């Protein structure tokens with residue numbers, strides 16, 4: 232028995248499914264997860280000593296690679312001053328100023344401890360600000376495990392939501408309407424059926440939790456306009472895309488000014504951090520200035536903010552986003568060569584990518600669902616056996632980091648090509 236197998240056997244006895252977040256359990260691909268002993272640069276080392284080139288990057292945060300020296304030493308230094316104060320600390324001001332400087336639409340911001348907390352707080356704030364209860368979301372967009380957002384519409388644009396999860400009250404799910412991404416007719420129909428009833432549209436501007444697909448030209452612009460015209464707030468969930476697609480996230484790339492933005496992942500530098508922010512007028516409704524309650528014992532934690540600030544400083548110093556675009560483009564060219572002639576569809580934007588096992592185009596959840604998941608599982612396990620770790624599910628994005636060198640990418644694409652030859 233390997234050390235990972237032994238640990239997983241013990242984990243299953245005391246942790247539901249053996250994991251603290253479901254996708255880690257490998258249910259999407261079969262088999263058992265490995266346990267990681269350490270991670271450095273673009274490589275993970277398992278408890279059994281196997282080294283892997285990692286394209287999961289702790290699900291997004293590790294944009295510099297794992298354990299980058301400037302981030303590790305910032306955390307070490309911060310720890311010498313205390314682990315948590317429960318009073319305001321200077322790093323909170325620096326982080327707030329940094330986010331407002333980098334993210335175009337954010338005028339005021341509050342720190343939280345996860346992406347889920349950020350989107351949950353955006354939804355509550357939007358409801359409090361507008362005095363409306365309904366939310367419009369898109370099928371296949373994931374916004375954390377927030378009750379109101381674990382919903383998709385069973386059949387079509389006008390159907391009120393049914394919960395995706397046991398434990399979410401139907402009465403609450405009914406307040407969420409889910410429509411297909413990139414389908415403006417469905418959005419308009421939902422607005423017509425619920426006139427001036429939506430507090431907000433919440434959207435991943437680049438949906439990356441059903442694989443990866445992109446907004447069609449004009450789609451986000453039209454959402455912005457529909458919101459303006461109906462007193463609905465536009466919430467961009469940039470937990471994944473923020474500080475990853477560009478300095479100012481997807482809203483910078485697509486030139487959109489959302490009313491509220493949820494952030495997470497990269498701004499934590501690998502520690503548990505989220506944030507949400509937007510227009511001063513809206514943020515002014517938050518407690519203690521306004522009536523919308525929101526709080527957190529560890530929010531603005533000095534270690535977490537030291538890590539996030541160090542990571543963002545390093546990205547700016549290295550012009551990280553331009554470099555990630557270069558390695559992303561290189562990876563794409565090689566991946567397209569490796570998949571030429573195969574019934575596959577490779578999507579990429581910046582340092583995010585996904586390989587679907589179906590022919591394109593993939594522009595919404597129903598397309599992504601056509602992917603042959605048995606083929607994906609075979610592909611995944613072949614890559615893993617050859618030392619390349621992609622996310623253990625078809626419905627996740629891959630991530631490049633600044634630690635992936637050209638040589639790492641070349642080696643990975645060779646493994647991909649061999650794996651594909653075994654699958655088809």
Ligand SMILES: *Cc1c(COP(=O)(O)O)cnc(C)c1O
Pocket residue numbers: 345346347348350373374375376435440468469470471495496505
């Ligand atoms: C990961 C993610 C979340 C949830 O963040 P957690 O830190 O896991 O709670 C929300 N929205 C998007 C788009 C995400 O990718």
